[in-house]
Amino acid sequence: MRLTLEELAAKLEELIQQPDAATSLAALLEEVQPFDLAEALQQLSEEESRRALATLEPGQAAEVMEHLEYYAQYRLLHHMEPADARQIMDHMPADMVADLIGSIHPRQAEQLLKLLPPQDVTTIRTLAEYPENSAGGRMTVDFISVRQSMTAEQVLTHIRKVGAEAETISYIYVVDGAGRLVGVVSLRELIMAAPKDRVSEFLNSSVVSVPASMDQEEVANIVSDYDFVAVPVVAADNRLIGIITVDDVIDVIQEEATEDVYRMGATSVPEETLGMPFLRQVWALAKPRLPWLVGLLFLELGSSFIVTTFSGYVTPTVAALLAVFTVVMAGETGNAATQSLAVVVRGLATGEIKPKDMPRVVLREALVGLVVGLIAGATLMLGGWLWQGNLIFGLAAGLALMANLFVAKVLGGLFPVVIYRLGIDPAVASGPFITTLTDNTSMLIYYSVAAVVLRNFG
Secondary structure, eight states, X not given: OOOOHXXXXXXXXXXXXXXXXXXXXXXXXXXSOHHHHHHHHTTSOHHHHHHHHHHSOHHHHHHHHTTSOHHHHHHHHHTSOHHHHHHHHHHSOHHHHHHHHHHSOHHHHHHHHTTSOHHHXXXXXXXHTSOTTBHHHHOBSOOOEEOTTXXXXXXXXXXXXXXXXXXXXXXXXXXXXXXBEEEEEEHHHHHHSOTTOBHHHHOBSOOOOEETTSBHHHHHHHHHHHTOSEEEEEOTXXXXXXXXXXXXXXXXXXXXXXXXXXXXXXXXXXXXXXXXXXXXXXXXXXXTTHHHHHHHHHHHHHHHHHHHHHHTTSOHHHHHHHHTTHHHHHHHHHHHHHHHHHHHHHHHHHTSSOGGGHHHHHHHHHHHHHHHHHHHHHHHHHHHHHHHSOHHHHHHHHHHHHHHXXXXXXXXXXXXXXXHHTTSOHHHHHHHHHHHHHHHHHHHHHHHHHHHHHHHHO
């Protein structure tokens, strides 16, 4: 039976008080996943969390640390006995340590780096030089590489020696004397080969690799498209410098999806404010939202200008009648545009929509707008007639909604495509801007259609 988070935290608190805490915690870790243990640690005091981690085997503690926020990792390591912290960091993958070092204050980073041997520090500094969201920033250097002249038996012996430190042994990468990637061998192929077979006889030379400068989202798409467990990362001269594993790719997909959601709302990711004092958190979250809200405020005034201008040309009775469906018109139009926007932005982000598909996508959204516009417009026309007892008014509102939904779908499909063509992430500006834009177009279309209908039929 799986323990709840509270029960697991209570059990941890109890076990670390016992004389044989190491044995008890090791037994507990066989029953729970490192992720669950990391969640439970956050329910304990910092001192209790440090004692629990120091009691675990360094490899087990490193697995638990992987699931903690960077700031929490630093706090725990910094206040541990140096020997314990050194052992845990030694078992953490190099890319994880590099991410930790890059996410904390430089002074804090230097304190942790002093715990590591010089060769590890060099590796971590090299990894930290790559942009955080690039393949180089995501890769690990803990991989297995062999020469093509080796036999299958020699490779298996090599794996037994170094495999415990590798991120994955599913793929064994084949390099030449200069470290250039020439092929890959799966563990399955290696096991099935005869002991004396040379690697050159069964390697796959059509290996898919990514440059260190490639954006992490593109890497995620490649791993997803090819169903890889890992993908090799190469330098400009095709020298193998690291690998990105599927667990890192899952993290990338989650991060990118979260980032896109927040960007579509023109705001920042709350995780970026962790560790800040409360009032600084408030300002950090408010600061990126203010420019959008204040800037778009002036565009929103366009809707008020349209309504005010039109109201001067009709009687107060007609103006009051048209105001009945003003909110419906703006709301339905915004909803329709947001639907198309979400579909197109998501398609562009995942690679499902390619540049060559864009005209077809915009046309598809336009036709969808035509269909939903006809049905929703006819519904509003009937509802307006029955509610207000005025067929002409219902006709004006229905026709306006038809036109508005069509235009909204076109704008929702077209706007992110235009932004993408300009080399800008569509998620950055699409959400708030498209809402403001459709507010203006909906009022302009509504009152223009109403003016024509009422003038000719009213």
